[in-house]
Amino acid sequence: MLERRFRRDLASLDEIFQFVASYLKSRGLDPGHSTDVGLLIEEVFTNMLKYAKGGGREVAIGLGGSGSDVVITIRDFDVESFDITAAPEADIDRPLAERKAGGLGLHLVRRLADSIGYEYKDRSAIVTLTKRLVP
């Protein structure tokens, strides 16, 4: 697992996308997949910034896996627990005017990820996602 730390700030997204593209390239995986992997990370990362109370100066993002699988870990330090796996489903079947705001990012994570795990330990929230890259 290759892990890097990023400032706990939206402005880190550019560096995070570069990290993803560089990692996929190092494994010889199609760089086109960086959009799906980057989207999973952006949605979880921005969710942490919005909803997890507290938080240190940095968030650690890890990338690993083998074959066509990419394993992503996103660790938020010194934060209150916010279990994304327990968040309510987004309301996507109603007309736009009747939809409640929010929840779309985690809905996309549920649709795109092959598995989602959450662990809270020593005041760190750790989200683990796996994504099977299909050619």
Added chain:
Amino acid sequence: MFEITLEDGGLIKLSGRFDATQTERARAVLKTLDRSATADFADLDYISSAGLGIIVETYKRLHDAGHGLRLIHLNPRIRSIFTYSGLDKVMQIE
């Protein structure tokens, strides 16, 4: 790199990566729209839920004023994001 421009005839051209860092910039351009418009996604590589939120907000505002917003030239990955979000059923996507 994300770019959004508003051209004559209500044509919005988007390109690059529409992520959560670009919402205010996009909103500033789209809120100037006051008639039916077409958003051309041909050069857009990426959109997250933050970008979708701005598109939905614009769509609703124009719709409530009796106008429309048409989305064209979505690449397959971006189209699938609209599909996963259920937006393909409620927005005009060509």
